[in-house]
Amino acid sequence: MTRLLTTSFAALLATTAIAQAEDWTGYTYSSVSTTAAVKGMTRIGERVAEETGGDLTITLHLGKTLQIASSDITQAVGDGIVDFAADFFFSGNVPIARVLNLPMLIENDEEWAKAYAALEPILVEAFADQGVVLLGGYRYPEQTIFTTFEVNGLADLEGHKIRVTSPEQGHFIEEFGGAPITLSGSEVPTSLERGVIEGVLTASAGGAKNWHEFLPYNYRFPVNYGNSMIIANVDAFEALSPETQETLRKIVAEEGPATTAAFLEDEEVQKKSQSEAGMTLVNAAEGDAAMAREKLAPYWEAWAEENGEDYVQALKVVRDAIGK
Structure with missing residues (x-):
């Protein structure tokens, strides 16, 4: 009887364990x-x-x-x-x-x-x-600028169509005279071939890992994360x-x-590999970061105020944390 009870108890435990999984x-x-x-x-x-x-x-x-x-x-x-x-x-x-x-x-x-x-x-x-x-x-990694045309500074974006993944990235492109375009990742290669877009904001280890053959230039300017x-x-x-x-x-x-x-x-x-494959990597020009920061700072405030008090508070929390 004891052995039977022990066996039954063990079976019950096993059943319970399975039920909890x-x-x-x-x-x-x-x-x-x-x-x-x-x-x-x-x-x-x-x-x-x-x-x-x-x-x-x-x-x-x-x-x-x-x-x-x-x-x-x-x-x-x-x-x-x-x-x-x-x-x-x-x-x-x-x-x-x-x-x-x-x-x-x-x-x-x-x-x-x-x-x-x-x-x-x-x-x-x-x-x-x-x-x-x-x-x-x-x-x-930081989202930088990959293009089909030569870029040596942010001013070179003027008049060009750049694929973005958010309205915020789109605003950045517009600040420098470019035209932001939103596309799914699967549409990017064909759009680059056809000239629908002339560049993308992405990381070397992100989209550029798959699209590098269409993008001979990379301006190493950190737009956002x-x-x-x-x-x-x-x-x-x-x-x-x-x-x-x-x-x-x-x-x-x-x-x-x-x-x-x-x-x-x-x-x-990927940066090394893309460079060795013929991509031209250009470091951010002196002064571009300060100039872009000055241009975009009012946008941060406008973005938060447009969305409401919670956003204003969230922006303040972030700016206080990074001292900016």
């Missing part, structure tokens, strides 16, 4: 498995499964493999269509986060770290309003045990910065 659906905007972004998300899934003893597993789906538009990822997580995701195109759902992407506001790694740390409580609340838990994120948020559905997250929640947060807190570091390392590799 969670298998999440993960998603990323990136469709290329070899990018630092996807590798980082893959590591998170592998570590979560191992460090929770299988209590949480994450099946990661690459961009375009699910019927989710890149601009709808945060909404899809909030609606529970997927449980976990990396979202680069979150600004439509959480527009206050775009303060981090204002051109010429954040100009180096140190400023980024200070700005993000100061703004994080506001971001956590803003994502929570979407039914999403903000767990962390990673950042791409782009970043991705790593998020989870709030109900799915709260259904996890406290121990599993803590483990997931810890892993994301480690792998987010590791992904950023991998991008920065790849940026140098």
Whole structure:
């Protein structure tokens, strides 16, 4: 009888463990498995499964493999269509986060770290309003100017059509007489070939990694930074045990910065490779940064005031943090 009870108890424990296990659906905007972004998300899934003893597993789906538009990822997580995701195109759902992407506001790694740390409580609340838990994120290298025409200074942008990924980048191009055009990444190569656009704002380890053959010039002027948020559905997250929640947060807190570091390392590799393949890399001209900063500073204020008091406060938080 004792042996039977012991066996039954063991079976009950096993059944309970299976019932508590969670298998999440993960998603990323990136469709290329070899990018630092996807590798980082893959590591998170592998570590979560191992460090929770299988209590949480994450099946990661690459961009375009699910019927989710890149601009709808945060909404899809909030609606529970997927449980976990990396979202680069979150600004439509959480527009206050775009303060981090204002051109010429954040100009180096140190400023980024200070700005993000100061703004994080506001971001956590803003994502929570979407039914999403903000767990962390990673950042791409600085967005610089890649073109089909020679550029030796910002004045050379005048009259040229440049692909941008945000209204804020578009305003930067307009300040220097260019015409901003918004296109999906898949449209860029054909548009460059046909002359629909004559340049793009991206990173060497970002879009230029795929489009470099169409872009013989790179003006190494840091316009702004782009970043991705790593998020989870709030109900799915709260259904996890406290121990599993803590483990997931810890892993994301480690792998987010590791992904950023991998991008920065790849940026140098790609710059060298692109230069050796014939691309002309030109360092920012003396005085361009100060001139651009002076031009764009009034725009930061106008952007915040147009969007409301919360944005004004968010901008102040960032500017106080970086002393600008």
